[in-house]
Amino acid sequence: AAGVIQSPRHLIKEKRETATLKCYPIPRHDTVYWYQQGPGQDPQFLISFYEKMQSDKGSIPDRFSAQQFSDYHSELNMSSLELGDSALYFCASSQTQGARETQYFGPGTRLLVL
Amino acid sequence: AQSVTQPDIHITVSEGASLELRCNYSYGATPYLFWYVQSPGQGLQLLLKYFSGDTLVQGIKGFEAEFKRSQSSFNLRKPSVHWSDAAEYFCAVGVPGTASKLTFGTGTRLQVTL
Numbered sequence: 001a002a003g004v005i006q007s008p009r010h011l012i013k014e015k016r017e018t019a020t021l022k023c024y025p026i027p028r029h030d031t032v033y034w035y036q037q038g039p040g041q042d043p044q045f046l047i048s049f050y051e052k053m054q055s056d057k058g059s060i061p062d063r064f065s066a067q068q069f070s071d072y073h074s075e076l077n078m079s080s081l082e083l084g085d086s087a088l089y090f091c092a093s094s095q096t097q098g099a100r101e102t103q104y105f106g107p108g109t110r111l112l113v114l
Numbered sequence: 115a116q117s118v119t120q121p122d123i124h125i126t127v128s129e130g131a132s133l134e135l136r137c138n139y140s141y142g143a144t145p146y147l148f149w150y151v152q153s154p155g156q157g158l159q160l161l162l163k164y165f166s167g168d169t170l171v172q173g174i175k176g177f178e179a180e181f182k183r184s185q186s187s188f189n190l191r192k193p194s195v196h197w198s199d200a201a202e203y204f205c206a207v208g209v210p211g212t213a214s215k216l217t218f219g220t221g222t223r224l225q226v227t228l
Contacts, residue, residue, distance in 0.1 A: 031213045033213075041220075050213040056213060058215060094213075096213070
């Protein structure tokens, strides 16, 4: 079965640089979520999109932005990177089925900021 | 706002022994409940989920969980642990509705001794 695809899998950036993370949801899934997992931490919700509209927003820094495109893939743009942004970034997708949604996670993008 | 507590940070069991991982949630009504497993450096794999109905749910890899409304709990169980079950286990809660974020517990790290 098709899974959530994330690219790149690993990314190394310098402080103050920008990064773009991409997420390709499972086919026919209409909702995308982004989570950040720091070392030894649980995943923290950043932002979500349903049918290409932002549906919810969590603890996402103002330096970060995201969008969902017409083909339902999503991109997380991160600017002015800080050391503390080093983390594993997960994308998850779901299909709205009478609100009984199950989120399926991608393998994550490991971002290291030096 | 919903919250999840996993009281056990680290659990060690012998291979072949039974396992129970605890999860307690806080929410004003019945939430959606999930268990995910994460191997080191890997993504989150869904083990099982509960929306409503039968309070004992079966998942993959021989895992099951029981929803107990009176105790606000959703404990994960497995009758006989295999060495390959060693991983981090996350309980998560979602609010019924469209495009609802997940709130994760802090995780329980399972170590399996041979």
